[in-house]
Amino acid sequence: MVEKNGFWDRFIQNSLIKNVRKHWMLYLMILPGIIYYIIFKYIPLMGSVIAFQDFQIFKGIFASPWVGLENFRHLLHYQDFHEVLRNTALIALYQLVFQFPAPIILALLFNEIRLLIVKRTVQSLFYLPHFLSWVVVGGIVFELLASQGIVNAIREMLGFEPILFMQEEGYFRSIVIISGIWKEIGWGTIIYLAAITAINPSLYEAAVIDGANRFKQTIYITLPLLLPTISVLFLLNIGNFLELGFDQIFNLLTPMTYSVGDIIETYVYRAGVLQGQYSLTTAIGLFQSVIGFALLWIFNRLARKSEQGLW
């Protein structure tokens, strides 16, 4: 065995050297990319070890004292952490329940439009908000919902009292979900529409002969054949379950809504970047990644049973 390994190693080294010699240009080309990935992806990834340290900025990673799971223990007794975790999990859950299915429904409705000119125009309008930044969308939301904004103008015309939506805790999560749907629903349909286009038309012809109307065709043909696509997108989504997107929440949040809207990422930014609690907030970040990966693993196992897993 040992000798065989030695031979194998030599063989690999040999052919690698040969390969580098022959295709040195390819190695040269990819070098900047590799350096980029090491510096900005892998070094920060390994930098996560400061979650197990009492990291001190002047000592750096190598000289800072190790504290084991101290930071994680600390977290569990930490009032802020419970609140932030609850907000993150709730918003993530609402997104999964309301935001995830929205493009699927919209794609099915698009599919029923026969007039090409209407279809194209409507689709272009739906795609547009995807290209606006969350700063702009946040600004739009604040302006429309302000006391002098159009929403309150309509409320007054109908005889209701104006509401300061952005300052009230009760509305925050609904605003997050609705603005999220508004921005991304159209963009989300693209992939489903592509999958619908790929469905073999003879299936529909056969169904028509059997007397299926459009509704039944949708339920019994389109939807089941969309399931693999839905399942893959669901898995990709669930892996980032707790990563809600910093930009959106950050741009909708006000100090008045922290109690319901402060999520892991906005909290890590404030407590970590601004206040320098590096180790504690890295522990939170790591916690978030572990939950995301665990969920991905569990749901992938479930999906694999119906042969639609990611791996």
Added chain:
Amino acid sequence: MKQSIGERLFQIFNYTLLIVLAATMIAPLLQLLAVSFSSPIAADSKKVFLIPVEFTLATWEHILQNEVLWRAFGVTVFITIVGTFLSMLFTILTAFPLSRKDFLLRKPIMLMMVLTMIFNAPMIPFFLTVREVGLMDSIWALIIPGLISTFNMVIVRTFFLGIPSDLDDAARIDGCNEFRLLFQIYLQLSKPVLATISLFYAVGYWNTFKTAVLFLRNPDLWPLQMRLRAFFTSEEELAAVDLIMGDFDFNTTTLKAATIIFATIPIVLVYPYLQKYFVKGAVLGSLKE
């Protein structure tokens, strides 16, 4: 093809619903556009509905004379052009070797890069690394840490994989080296995907916000989105005006509306030309691999 009454009713319902919803995608922008051309009194007394009331150009005159805003605009134009160019260069140079069958380390390197899509580095170690590298308070902090998007790189690689290898052999025989093969043959054949990916990068750079929040303390370097955010929240430059002098032809309401439109105009202007590309790109990116 006969339709039942139920189906016809559904059709009417469906067309109406989708047209109304599509209108809500553009209506908020039109409303703010109208507010930005209205007098502050009309805007604050809730009279403006999609059409300007007491039309005035005062708000826009003030906005277009705001040097701070133009400075931020300049930063954003710079990072959009330079950033998109550098991102494309790095992405192409990385994707090409990964698409070559005769590149021995293709699989391990590909795996190393794709893994970063699942395992994101937490924010703090990322922040500390970028600071260690010395990019804090540098305009390059908006470009270099996000130079390659793995998602975009995989799209380009997938496209390169689809180019028939007969072409390589022919080029090889003609004495083409790998750089010439990439730049003179592969890139020429990949124009649609390159246009798509440039668009994705350009929109990303135009909307740059989080990296600016993390790394730029010096307001002179702020890109447009960051400047907008400062206008909206601390209301520094914008509010100062109507506090000092009571009866101006604009106020914070109309100014905020105008700055939102200001940041949106470039995207809305190029949008129609780009549409044919981005749909293709979105499908390519998500279906394959």
